[in-house]
Amino acid sequence: MTPALVLPFWAEVLVGLLALLGSVMALLGSIGVLRLASFFQRIHATTLGATMGCWSLVAATVVYFSAREGTLSLHALLIAIFVALTVPVTTIFLMRAALFRARRAGRTDVPQGLSDGPPSN
């Protein structure tokens, strides 16, 4: 098993505060997903957990394992970098799909595309 679970006091306080901050951010984003009115408002709320929540929890993990092992251990940053690379791709893709489907359904409260707008001449 792991050698000793004794951390300095400042590291424990820092890890606890960062973990609380990250999970409260994720909770706020998910409440937004549940409570906001339309899809195009809700998709803004999903990014709270993916940015501030993810980075805070990864920072807590880095501080915890660095303080426990005495060396700088940055392997948890891989998760944050991976999420920072992939979540915008998914969000833009989903947004395009939702816009496409809203236009196909004939909704008039979404912006029209540049190519299929009303004819200008």
Add this chain to the structure above:
Amino acid sequence: MSPFLVWSLWTAMGCLALAMGCCLLRMLRGPTAQDRVMALDTFYINGMLAMLVLGLRYGSSMYFEAAMLVALFGFVGSTAMSKFLLRGEVIE
């Protein structure tokens, strides 16, 4: 491990479980298919964060691998479902 750290990690776990519950409710309720896909996307991000908190609580780096796998497969799944919503096919 001090009582403050234990308390804050369990509170973080509770917040993330509540967040996953909110996403689950939106996934079950969501009026359109894209709402459900978006709720699933947020759901797996929250699950990955819960894995990180569990890794902190038990001081094990095994949970890190699990969180990495959840992030990887969640991205693949969300992208495939977005593609399906856009075109009606995943691989054309």
